[in-house]
Amino acid sequence: MKTSTKSLDWGLTTQRLLAVAALLAIWQVIIWSGTLPSMTPGVAALASSIGASLASATFWSALAQTMTAAVSGWLIAVAVGTVLGLLIGSVRALDRSTSILIDFGRSFPVLALMPVVIMLLGATAQMETVVVALSCLWPVLVQTIYGARRMESAVVDTVRIFQIPALLRFRRVLLPSATPFIATGIRISASISILVAVGVEVLSQTPGIGRQITLAQQAQRWDSAFAYLFFAGLVGWSIASLLNFAEGRILKWNRQNND
Amino acid sequence: MAIQAAPEDVQVATKPLLQVQGLTMSYGFGDSENKILNDLNLDVNDGEFVSIVGPSGVGKTTLLRCLSGLIQPRSGTVSVGGEVINGPHRDLAVVFQDYSRSLMPWMTTLENVAFPLQGRGVGKKERNETAEKNLAAVGLAGQGHKYPWEMSGGMQQRVAIARALAYNAKVLLMDEPFASVDAQTRFDLEDLVIDLQATLGVTIILVTHDIDEALYLADKVIVLAEKPATVVDVIETGFGDHRDQVETKADPRFADARARILHRLRDH
Amino acid sequence: MTDTALRSAPKPGTGTRARRPEAERVRSRPAQVALNVLQRAWLIVVVFAIWWIASADSTNVFIPSLESILTSLGRDLFNGVIAEGAAYSLGNLAAGLLIAVAVGIIGGLILGETKRLREIVDPVIHFFRSVPQAALVPLIIGAFGIGQGPKIYTIAFACMWPVLLNTIDGVLGVEPTIRKFSRVYRIPRGLHFRKVVLPAALPQIVAGVRVALPIGITVMVVSELFAANKGLGFYILNSSATFMVPETWAGALLVGVIGYILSLLFVVLERRILSWYFKSGAK
Ligand SMILES: Nc1ncnc2c1ncn2[C@@H]1O[C@H](COP(=O)(O)OP(=O)(O)OP(=O)(O)O)[C@@H](O)[C@H]1O
Numbered sequence A: 001m002k003t004s005t006k007s008l009d010w011g012l013t014t015q016r017l018l019a020v021a022a023l024l025a026i027w028q029v030i031i032w033s034g035t036l037p038s039m040t041p042g043v044a045a046l047a048s049s050i051g052a053s054l055a056s057a058t059f060w061s062a063l064a065q066t067m068t069a070a071v072s073g074w075l076i077a078v079a080v081g082t083v084l085g086l087l088i089g090s091v092r093a094l095d096r097s098t099s100i101l102i103d104f105g106r107s108f109p110v111l112a113l114m115p116v117v118i119m120l121l122g123a124t125a126q127m128e129t130v131v132v133a134l135s136c137l138w139p140v141l142v143q144t145i146y147g148a149r150r151m152e153s154a155v156v157d158t159v160r161i162f163q164i165p166a167l168l169r170f171r172r173v174l175l176p177s178a179t180p181f182i183a184t185g186i187r188i189s190a191s192i193s194i195l196v197a198v199g200v201e202v203l204s205q206t207p208g209i210g211r212q213i214t215l216a217q218q219a220q221r222w223d224s225a226f227a228y229l230f231f232a233g234l235v236g237w238s239i240a241s242l243l244n245f246a247e248g249r250i251l252k253w254n255r256q257n258n259d
Numbered sequence B: 001m002a003i004q005a006a007p008e009d010v011q012v013a014t015k016p017l018l019q020v021q022g023l024t025m026s027y028g029f030g031d032s033e034n035k036i037l038n039d040l041n042l043d044v045n046d047g048e049f050v051s052i053v054g055p056s057g058v059g060k061t062t063l064l065r066c067l068s069g070l071i072q073p074r075s076g077t078v079s080v081g082g083e084v085i086n087g088p089h090r091d092l093a094v095v096f097q098d099y100s101r102s103l104m105p106w107m108t109t110l111e112n113v114a115f116p117l118q119g120r121g122v123g124k125k126e127r128n129e130t131a132e133k134n135l136a137a138v139g140l141a142g143q144g145h146k147y148p149w150e151m152s153g154g155m156q157q158r159v160a161i162a163r164a165l166a167y168n169a170k171v172l173l174m175d176e177p178f179a180s181v182d183a184q185t186r187f188d189l190e191d192l193v194i195d196l197q198a199t200l201g202v203t204i205i206l207v208t209h210d211i212d213e214a215l216y217l218a219d220k221v222i223v224l225a226e227k228p229a230t231v232v233d234v235i236e237t238g239f240g241d242h243r244d245q246v247e248t249k250a251d252p253r254f255a256d257a258r259a260r261i262l263h264r265l266r267d268h
Numbered sequence C: 001m002t003d004t005a006l007r008s009a010p011k012p013g014t015g016t017r018a019r020r021p022e023a024e025r026v027r028s029r030p031a032q033v034a035l036n037v038l039q040r041a042w043l044i045v046v047v048f049a050i051w052w053i054a055s056a057d058s059t060n061v062f063i064p065s066l067e068s069i070l071t072s073l074g075r076d077l078f079n080g081v082i083a084e085g086a087a088y089s090l091g092n093l094a095a096g097l098l099i100a101v102a103v104g105i106i107g108g109l110i111l112g113e114t115k116r117l118r119e120i121v122d123p124v125i126h127f128f129r130s131v132p133q134a135a136l137v138p139l140i141i142g143a144f145g146i147g148q149g150p151k152i153y154t155i156a157f158a159c160m161w162p163v164l165l166n167t168i169d170g171v172l173g174v175e176p177t178i179r180k181f182s183r184v185y186r187i188p189r190g191l192h193f194r195k196v197v198l199p200a201a202l203p204q205i206v207a208g209v210r211v212a213l214p215i216g217i218t219v220m221v222v223s224e225l226f227a228a229n230k231g232l233g234f235y236i237l238n239s240s241a242t243f244m245v246p247e248t249w250a251g252a253l254l255v256g257v258i259g260y261i262l263s264l265l266f267v268v269l270e271r272r273i274l275s276w277y278f279k280s281g282a283k
C-alpha cells in the first residue's frame, strides 16, 4: 500500500515547489484584494518575520519550553500507557472492568479541564506537562490494550506449551507482539502532545510558542504570529516524519507480517 | 520404535508412556453443547510413532489440544509417564498446524528455537548452543540469524520442529505439520521426521487427514471417525525402521492398509 | 519523499473490540447479561464512590466535594443555563464538522483519483495537518472576533485533515477489479464517484470522521475557553473567573460526558452507515 520512490524525482520536486509558490501567490492576491482583515501579513512580511524569528532568542526559548513540556508529557504517557495497556489487555477481567472508564477517558477533551487544572497546579510548566501527559495517555493506552488483546492464538498456545514464565512472556512475547500497535499509539500521541502543549499555552499563558502567538496577536504583530504558527506546524510535521521513519526501521519484522 | 507386538502384550511388559482413558470433549454447554470426542482410549508406548488420521472436522485438533493439556477434557484423563496431566506438561512439546504463526516474527530463528530453553532458565550460551545443534539436526545449520519470515514455508516448519526438539520433551505432538507445504517439501519433511525419531528415540504423535502420510510415517495408525469421534480402527503398519517414499508406498501391505482405512472411513 | 505516506486512522473494527476465539457466546441467559454489565460497571461505581467520600469534607477550596459539583450541575442543567450553552457549542461543532466532512470528502476523492496532483500537494497537506489546531484559535478570533462564524471555521479547518487523508486512503484502497469494472462498462464519471468510489471508500472515510470528532470537540472548547460570550467553554471560563469552583468542575465534567456520549452515538451511526461492511465481515 505504501510505495516509495527512492530516487529523487526532479520533475515532481519542481512541481511541488510550484504548488507552494502558487499557494503563496493566491495568498498574496487575497491580501491585495482586501477580503481578509487588513492586519493579515503578506508573503514578504511573512518571509521576513520567519527569518527574524530564527535570529530571535525569544523564539528559541519559547520553542524549547513548548518542546520540553510536550516531550516530557509524551514520554510519561508512553511509559505509563504501555505498561498499563499491556496489563489490562492481557488480563481479561481487568480489560472488562476498565473498558467503560477507558472509553470515557479517551473521549474526554482534556483541554476542557484547563481552568480546573490551573486552579490546582497554577499556570506552570509542570501543569502543562501534566495536561500533555493526560491527553497523550489515551491513544497509547487504547492502542496497547488492543495490541495485547489480539495476540495471535498460535503464539498464545506456543507460550503455554513451553511453559514460558510470566515475566519472560511479558518482555519477549506480549511487548513485541503489541509493538506495532503501541507504535501507532506513540505516533498519534506525539502529534497530540504538540497540539495540547500549544493549546495549554494559548489558554493559560504558560511560556511557550502558544503564548508567543497570543502575545504577538495582541500586539498586532500578525507577521510574527504567523511565523510562530509556521514553526509550530514545522515542528509537528518533523516529529511525525521522524516517527514514521523510526517506526519503519524498528519494526522491520512487522512489514513482512502484514496480512 | 521396533515394538511390533500387539497392544495387550505391550501393556503387560511396560506401562505406556502416554495413556488416554475415557476421554470425552464438547464445546458449548446446555442446548448448544457440541460433542466432539466420545470416550476415547489410546495407548502410546515409549519411542513409538503414532499417526491419528480422520476426515476434516472430525476433531483431530481437539484431541491433540486435549493431549497437550491446552484444553481440559469434559471427562476422562490423559497421563504421561503415569502422571495425569491438567495443563501443559514438561514432557510434551507441540508442533502446530499453523507454523508460520506460532513462530515469533520479532525473534530470529535461533532465538525462536532457544526461547523454550530461556523459559526454563537455561543460560544464554548453553541455550544458543542447543538451539544451533537442533537447527543443524533439521538441516538449517548456520541459518539461525535469519528471521522466520525470511524463510520458505518448509524451512519455517523445520524451525518449529527444531524448537520442539530443543525443548527435549519425551513426546512430540504434531498437528498436520506438513499440511501447507508443497508435495516435494512435504516428502522431505516426512523423511526428516522419520530420521529424527530414529536417532533421538522421541515418541511422536502426529495428526493428519492424509492417509498415505499416516501410514508412511507411523508404527501405529489410529483411525478416528463418526460424530462424536471415536477410535474406529488401530492398524500396526509393520514397515520397520527403513522407509522409502517409493518402496514403502509400493509395498502391498501399504495398499492393503490404505484400502482398510478408506473402507473404515466410508462405513462410518 | 514518499508517494503516499498518507498515514491515517485504522479502519473501523480495529481499535474497537477484538474477536475472542473461544467459547465467548456459550450462555446468553439474563444472568449472564447481568454479570456482564456488573463486570463492566463496577469500577466506575467504585471510582465515583471514592471521589465522593474522599472529597466529602475537603478543605481545599479548589477541590469541592463531588456532592456540591453534582448539585450545581443539576441546578444549572435544569434552569437552562447549561442547555443554552450546550446548544450553541454543539451547533458550532455540528456545523464545523459538516463543512469539514464535505470539503474533506470532495477533496479526498479528487486527490485520491489523480495521482500526480496528490503527489504534488502531499507535502503541503502534511504541513497543514501538522499545524497545532489550538494555535489557530487566537489568530482567528483576533482577526474575526468572537462570533459564531470564526468558531465554526476553526473547527472545520481542524477536522478537515483527518477526513481528507482518510478519504484519500479509502479511494486508493478501492479494489482494482471494481475500478476496472467501472471502466469497462463506461460508467460516467459522476456516477462512478457516487456509486463506486464513495461507497468503497466509506469505511475509511467514517474512520476519519471518528478521528475528527474529538479534535472538533477539543477545538470547540478551546475556542470558547479562549474568548466567548456563550457556550459550554464560556460556562467553564466564566465560573472559574468568578470563583464558582463547583461550577467550573461541573462544566469540565459535563464536557467530558458530552464527549463520551457523542463518541457512543457515533459508534451507533457508524454501525448503521456501514452495516454492509460489518455484515460482509470485511477486515
Ligand atoms: N473453539 C471451538 N469452539 C467451538 N467449536 C469448535 C472449536 N474448535 C473446533 N470446534 C468444532 O469442533 C469440530 C472439530 O474441530 P477440529 O478442529 O478438532 O477438527 P479437525 O479434525 O482438526 O479438522 P481439520 O482437519 O479441518 O483441522 C469442528 O466441527 C469444529 O467446528
Ligand SMILES: [Mg+2]
Pocket: B060, B061, B062, B097, B175, B176
Ligand atoms: Mg485440525
